[in-house]
Amino acid sequence: MSIRTWLAERLPIDAVQAAIDHKTVPLHRHSFWYYLGGMTLFFFGVQVATGILLLLYYRPSSAEAYDSVQFIMTRVPFGWLIRSLHSWSANLMVAAAFIHLFSVLYLKAYRKPREFTWLSGMVLLFITMGFGFTGYLLPWNELAFFATRVGTDIPGAIPVVGDAIVTFLRGGPDVTGATLTRFFGIHVAVLPAITTVVLGLHLLLVQYHGMSVPPSIEDEAARIGRPVRVMPFVPHFALRDLFGWMVALALLAGLSAYLPWELGRKADLFAAAPAGIRPEWYFLWTFQALKLVPGHVLGLEGELVAISVLSLGALGILLLPFLDPNTTRSRRVVNWLASAALLFMAVMTIWAYWGGE
Amino acid sequence: MPATPTNPDRRRWLDWVLGSWFAGVCGAVFFPVVRYLSPPEISEPPTLTVKAGPAATLAPNTGRLVPFGQKPALVVRLKNGELRAFAGTCTHLACTVQYRPDLEHIWCACHNGHYDLTGRNISGPPPKPLDSYEAHEQGDEIVISRRT
Amino acid sequence: MTPTIRHAVVVGGLAVWLGATGWVVVARQPGTANVQDPAVAFQGDVHQQNGVTCATCHGAGTPGPVDRTKIAALCASCHSDPAFMRKYRPQVRTDQHAQYLTSVHGQQMSKGETRVATCSDCHKAHGVLPVRDARSPVAPANVAATCATCHADADRMTAFSRDPAVFDDWSHSVHADALLERGDTSAPTCSTCHGSHGATPPGIDSVANVCSTCHVREAELYRASTKRAAFEAMDMPACLTCHSNHKIVHPNDGWIDFKEPALCATCHATDTPGAPVIRTMRSGFDQLNASFHEAEAVLTRAEEAGMLVDDGMTALRDAQERRVRLRVLVHSFAEEPFTASLTEGLAATTRAQAAGEAALEELSFRRRGLALATLAILGFLLTLGIKIRSLPKP
Incomplete structure (x- = not known):
């Protein structure tokens, strides 16, 4: 106790303790979705830990990248586990982030005063996809190489600045070792730095505002004239969070041991593109949508139209809290739009998997 | 059946079991990490x-x-x-x-x-x-x- | 049938027969096509590009076909003149006509037999392309088909008592496979062994020399072996005795055995001299092939389970290479270099097998580790569940 007193004189632990003691989480039939943010955070933690471990052996140059990953997979004790964990956790993190996004969307948690929580969350999602896109190339295998070539080519359709963006992304006119070094820098330095700030803001805002109660639950509580039930954050919510994380850990371990992430064949800059080039699953729907757009739409270049529509969609969803007047009607519209978007993404993904050949 | 929260013996015992399992989980996490950190037999990939x-x-x-x-x-x-x-x-x-x-x-x-x-x-x-x-x-x- | 009708049928039939034969003869006869065709074909001809005109070969006035017996001499008037040819390509050869005169084609042609090949039959009369042009009928990939226009024609070959199956035989050979399927232009086609301008079947005494231009090691071993003297005494055509001449199929380890259809069994029985060698090689290959397949199976199993088994694969490649070398050593027809090499091959398969087994062992270690970790997590989850349920109701 004396250490605690000593620390309390120097650090604001009493205040933190008080905040934790008073923190509560609403308890209702949609409470389950509150765990998705924490789940995403857990996968992010795994990414940070395994990512740092991988850095000890990985070498970011076109001559060595593939062999160093192979080295990690075959020679380093438990290297296979660390790399498979990193790959699997990355995918599960994207999945968790998407579910988090849609649960927030359906439960209208973005409404006043949580606009900036939503904004920072959307930025975090874009950053996550950036992590995925840059990380995919790092093992320097054939599939990733060609998928990156296709992926970085997309901004080329934008008038005026398109080519400059492509050159910037690739670190030259084409995907080469320069792209690898660049992606590596973005993956392990640029994005983590931005993430630290934005994630800090996001978590701070979540603490500041507390969990949002969905309008339907609020209305119900108002109708029966009783406040929404709550549970203490510690230990009730925290232990349940921990429970979820442990399930995720077991899942990750099982996936890594039974389905170790493949390495594929080393990228050959001069080889013809192999069949079955495809990006990671969370980019598949975009990939398929771009593939389906005709060459010209209303006299404009098809790809440009598709990119514009997608960008407008992204901008719309980013600014959603400011666009949604938060009436009963607008909530219904948002639900319909969200469902339509989900359906579109699902259909496109399935199409790319089974009908795209 | 939820146990009576007022039973301190039972709670202490539960916490002790929980702590032991948690130690096991930590072992399962840190054993691979420590082994990973120890240099492999061949210290670098034979690429270059x-x-x-x-x-x-x-x-x-x-x-x-x-x-x-x-x-x-x-x-x-x-x-x-x-x-x-x-x-x-x-x-x-x-x-x-x-x-x-x-x-x-x-x-x-x-x-x-x-x-x-x-x-x-x-x-x-x-x-x-x-x-x-x-x-x-x-x-x-x-x-x-x-x-x- | 009235005489008139019979007459009509006979005359009609005769007309149809004459017409058909005439058409076939005309169609087959070189140089009877439309006069404009050669002029068109001549565009792009290497001669046309170097200033040769119709009159250079056909003389002034109305051009007519050059007599077949005179074609070679006509070509030679330039192509055998070193001083003239040097002006176009300083290093060009000028011995083609001399070679042609020694060939079976040239000798028959000298006797007035016009059904044999002359320059224009292989190089074309108009539209001649340099040999290094892939479209040329004498480019490596096209030579066999060019020879086949006559040599696969049963009617024409029977007249000279030649075998019309040679092209078909060659087409089924490892050489045709290498040349046409894999595009290896160094693989032998007709002219590689028979010569081009001096085309003649290689004699029995020169067969081994022909093959050894590429199959050096085999030839070296064969020449140093006891087999050589035996084959020569029996007038056996060296390599061809076992490998045949045109239909050279991929050799098979099963050739070495005492039972037909194994090749050795053609002459050897279990009690003839050389039987111990056959026995050693037979059991050597059986041993190596079995251990190779076993190692391969283990490695495949490990690989399919998601393990990277590069070491094993390298060892297996090594074993494969030693197996290939061992197959070459068969041509020593002796036990000694064979058994030494066999030991090395078996060592390589053992290494591959060990790597595969180590990978499978590692895999089961991972599964056991996972089981332990899962057990710890499950235990933790169970206790945590109880703990959560025992928390005071909010």
């Missing part, structure tokens, strides 16, 4: 550089095949003592080539392909030259490395 055996035992006008990554490499000591290294795989049908002291050049036994001591295909079916590597002595050992 590989040790090609003692220099003293490679006499002038002889060659030696060594593994380089997953493919063989041929180290040759010329008559004047100079070291050269080449990819050991014939460019014709991927047989392993060898140094022929009598011809003083590199030869593939499969279909009589000949390469000179710069790796150029000079006779027979090989369609293109052998890749050449850097070879030099580092202490008592020959080290070959890919040209970058």
